[in-house]
Amino acid sequence: MTEPQGQVRSGWPLYEVFLRGKRGLNHVHVGSLHAADPQMALRHARDLYTRRNEGVSIWVVAARDITASSPDEKDPFFAPSGDKVYRHPTFYEIPDDVPHM
Amino acid sequence: MTEDEFAAYQSLSGETEDHRWAFGTGFTDPLEGIDTSVPDSVDAQALATYCLMLGDDALVYSHRLQQWMTRMPELEEETALANIALDLLGQARMLLARAGRAEGALLTGGNGPDEDELAYFRDEHEFRNVRLVEALDADFAELAGRLLVFSAWRLALFARLAESADPVLAAIAAKGVKELTYHRDYAAQWVIRLGDGTPLSHGKMQAALGTIWPLVDELFEADPVTAALPGVAADPAGLRGEVGAVLDAVFAAATLDRPGGAPMARVAGKSGRDGVHTEAFGYLLAELQSVARAHPGATW
Amino acid sequence: MTALPQTGLPGPALAGAVPAGAVPAGAGLAGAGPGHDGASDLQAHFDQTLSRERRIEPRDWMPDAYRSTMIRQIAQHAHSEIIGMQPEGNWITRAPSLRRKVILIAKVQDEAGHGMYLYSAAETLGADRADLTDKLVHGRQKYSSIFNYPTLTYADVGVIGWLVDGAAICNQVPLCRSSYGPYARAMVRICKEESFHQRQGYELLMTMMRGTAAQRAMVQDATDRFWWPSLMMFGPPDDQSPNTAQSMAWGIKRHTNDELRQRFVDMTVPQAEKLGVTLPDPDLRWNAERGHYDFGSVDWDEFMAVIKGNGPCNAQRMARRKAAHDEGAWVREAAAAYAAKHAREEAA
Numbered sequence: 191m192t193e194p195q196g197q198v199r200s201g202w203p204l205y206e207v208f209l210r211g212k213r214g215l216n217h218v219h220v221g222s223l224h225a226a227d228p229q230m231a232l233r234h235a236r237d238l239y240t241r242r243n244e245g246v247s248i249w250v251v252a253a254r255d256i257t258a259s260s261p262d263e264k265d266p267f268f269a270p271s272g273d274k275v276y277r278h279p280t281f282y283e284i285p286d287d288v289p290h291m
Numbered sequence: 292m293t294e295d296e297f298a299a300y301q302s303l304s305g306e307t308e309d310h311r312w313a314f315g316t317g318f319t320d321p322l323e324g325i326d327t328s329v330p331d332s333v334d335a336q337a338l339a340t341y342c343l344m345l346g347d348d349a350l351v352y353s354h355r356l357q358q359w360m361t362r363m364p365e366l367e368e369e370t371a372l373a374n375i376a377l378d379l380l381g382q383a384r385m386l387l388a389r390a391g392r393a394e395g396a397l398l399t400g401g402n403g404p405d406e407d408e409l410a411y412f413r414d415e416h417e418f419r420n421v422r423l424v425e426a427l428d429a430d431f432a433e434l435a436g437r438l439l440v441f442s443a444w445r446l447a448l449f450a451r452l453a454e455s456a457d458p459v460l461a462a463i464a465a466k467g468v469k470e471l472t473y474h475r476d477y478a479a480q481w482v483i484r485l486g487d488g489t490p491l492s493h494g495k496m497q498a499a500l501g502t503i504w505p506l507v508d509e510l511f512e513a514d515p516v517t518a519a520l521p522g523v524a525a526d527p528a529g530l531r532g533e534v535g536a537v538l539d540a541v542f543a544a545a546t547l548d549r550p551g552g553a554p555m556a557r558v559a560g561k562s563g564r565d566g567v568h569t570e571a572f573g574y575l576l577a578e579l580q581s582v583a584r585a586h587p588g589a590t591w
Numbered sequence: 592m593t594a595l596p597q598t599g600l601p602g603p604a605l606a607g608a609v610p611a612g613a614v615p616a617g618a619g620l621a622g623a624g625p626g627h628d629g630a631s632d633l634q635a636h637f638d639q640t641l642s643r644e645r646r647i648e649p650r651d652w653m654p655d656a657y658r659s660t661m662i663r664q665i666a667q668h669a670h671s672e673i674i675g676m677q678p679e680g681n682w683i684t685r686a687p688s689l690r691r692k693v694i695l696i697a698k699v700q701d702e703a704g705h706g707m708y709l710y711s712a713a714e715t716l717g718a719d720r721a722d723l724t725d726k727l728v729h730g731r732q733k734y735s736s737i738f739n740y741p742t743l744t745y746a747d748v749g750v751i752g753w754l755v756d757g758a759a760i761c762n763q764v765p766l767c768r769s770s771y772g773p774y775a776r777a778m779v780r781i782c783k784e785e786s787f788h789q790r791q792g793y794e795l796l797m798t799m800m801r802g803t804a805a806q807r808a809m810v811q812d813a814t815d816r817f818w819w820p821s822l823m824m825f826g827p828p829d830d831q832s833p834n835t836a837q838s839m840a841w842g843i844k845r846h847t848n849d850e851l852r853q854r855f856v857d858m859t860v861p862q863a864e865k866l867g868v869t870l871p872d873p874d875l876r877w878n879a880e881r882g883h884y885d886f887g888s889v890d891w892d893e894f895m896a897v898i899k900g901n902g903p904c905n906a907q908r909m910a911r912r913k914a915a916h917d918e919g920a921w922v923r924e925a926a927a928a929y930a931a932k933h934a935r936e937e938a939a
Contacts, residue, residue, distance in 0.1 A: 201721045222711040226926035234367040238704055357683045361676050364919025366707050373700035384689050407688050431922050488925025582745050583687040589803050591688040
């Protein structure tokens with residue numbers, strides 16, 4: 191869908207984000223974000239979904255460019271275990287006998 | 292209600308082998324395997340002061356960036372900003388630690404001050420940061436412009452320092468180069484978008500550059516500490532051309548003019564590197580140090 | 592916590608009530624009316640998915656009220672994460688050690704990320720983030736009332752990690768099994784990170800409790816101020832929560848407010864004992880018969896006052912969020928203008 195000439199939407203469009211981890215075989219849909227253009231979307235995806243983890247391949251696609259199938263088919267299963275959750279962990283001490291933590 | 296209702300929680304918290312991980316910085320220790328004693332050929336006092344200079348630049352500038360958290364123009368920018376603030380704080384920590392270590396080398400049998408003693412218990416005149424990093428940005432255009440200048444300059448400096456004869460400084464700089472490349476790129480993208488965006492953003496971006504420009508010259512001034520560390524420190528004067536070229540390239544893409552105007556004068560010949568700062572700096576330090584100073588000797 | 596709209600029990604889909612885009616391509620359902628075979632098939636499929644504890648996904652058919660309730664719940668959760676950046680962010684610049692400062696910045700950054708994951712989940716239901724932000728800043732959608740309390744000392748940072756994140760975890764872990772797929776998946780990611788936030792807060796408190804008398808007093812004072820508001824995070828008592836039944840039928844809510852509140856108390860009392868702080872409730876005691884802790888009455892008047900907008904920080908939290916959004920408009924517009932200019936150039 192093209193914008194009418196001279197008219198700029200001030201909202202940033204939605205981009206869907208796909209990641210392939212270092213040991214992954216293919217890209218997995220992990221969520222979405224807003225950006226003004228594809229380059230910004232890539233940068234945001236790196237910040238938000240990979241926490242600057244190197245070696246991760248990122249695809250961003252404007253949501254409007256995605257064609258989806260009928261609702262009977264499931265979305266690709268999102269597997270969070272492939273993502274590194276902690277960007278920069280450091281040690282801290284919690285005694286072993288503190289319950290529920 | 293049964294225990295297995297919360298099995299998900301148990302498994303979440305029990306998932307990693309190590310229950311002690313939390314957030315912080317520097318998972319891979321850039322100083323791993325590096326001899327941290329001060330090389331014999333190096334003037335330890337000068338090294339300590341030099342590390343304070345670079346460390347204070349990062350500490351103070353990170354503070355200003357932290358003040359923009361929850362004020363950024365879009366949520367995605369919050370994540371980017373926090374990354375930059377964290378990177379600079381990480382650099383500051385390592386540099387302050389190095390400064391303390393170098394000072395410790397001067398004391399017989401003593402340890403020098405640690406990062407927190409240096410950050411929280413020095414007074415204003417003991418800080419060695421340039422004046423550029425002390426101002427609170429009036430708007431996002433100033434944030435982008437100041438970050439561009441700072442990171443372009445610091446990146447050029449660190450690229451030289453990666454060859455430093457002090458192995459710790461070299462390691463810190465090598466890690467910093469990757470981070471500063473990201474920071475410079477982030478800032479450049481924003482300066483370009485604002486410069487070549489709307490007429491309003493163009494005006495604000497040009498005005499922001501005008502506000503920042505008087506403090507740029509100071510970044511390239513030679514100083515006696517650097518001169519006392521040949522092969523260890525990087526001469527800022529030699530960076531002027533390279534950094535100027537980077538800035539000009541960004542300004543051109545942004546349809547912005549390089550500002551004219553005279554550099555900000557010194558005070559009785561002294562400036563940030565000598566411990567003579569702007570009025571804003573006193574308030575900044577008061578905020579940074581207030582809790583630590585209210586509880587001297589406490590562990591946090 | 593979240594005030595859910597009043598709805599009746601799910602009934603057959605009504606004509607015209609099926610949202611655009613949700614109608615399956617090949618089902619031939621133009622002009623579905625009440626009692627039409629296709630429409631009740633959709634409802635039956637929806638009900639069956641729920642009863643089998645499977646997930647509803649973005650392009651599945653769902654009742655309007657399920658969609659709007661889900662959007663509201665997810666959005667309010669997202670708003671809570673974003674607003675929650677403020678009370679803790681309040682102490683970043685004053686953090687008394689560089690290590691604590693780094694940890695706190697990373698934590699607040701995570702909260703921004705959590706907010707974005709959740710807005711992203713809400714958008715899969717057809718919501719628009721700019722519109723949700725608009726509703727937030729104009730008071731039409733809410734966020735967790737706990738963030739309307741002030742953070743007055745550095746110990747508050749630790750207590751928020753321990754009690755507020757602890758309560759949030761109790762609320763959120765069951766949501767990992769939410770009937771709505773994108774929400775459940777976002778919650779799994781978020782819960783992992785929250786458990787570390789809680790530990791970080793607790794560790795700060797442990798360090799302070801082993802420190803100076805002033806530090807210990809600070810921790811006790813912060814606990815005194817945050818204990819009861821943390822219990823309020825689970826929402827009003829069950830007998831004053833009429834929407835619970837509907838939400839549980841839809842797999843939106845997995846446990847009642849009182850169940851979760853009890854669970855939180857049971858988990859937290861031993862943690863307080865290990866820490867060496869007293870929880871400010873003289874009626875708190877172990878009840879061997881019930882196998883749970885008995886505790887005193889929450890001040891629901893204070894809760895209602897805060898929910899209605901009269902808490903200590905409501906105005907300031909909203910103003911900050913609104914200012915960031917409003918003052919950022921020219922920046923967002925500039926980026927959009929730049930993108931449009933250069934897209935046209937590429938196309939030319």
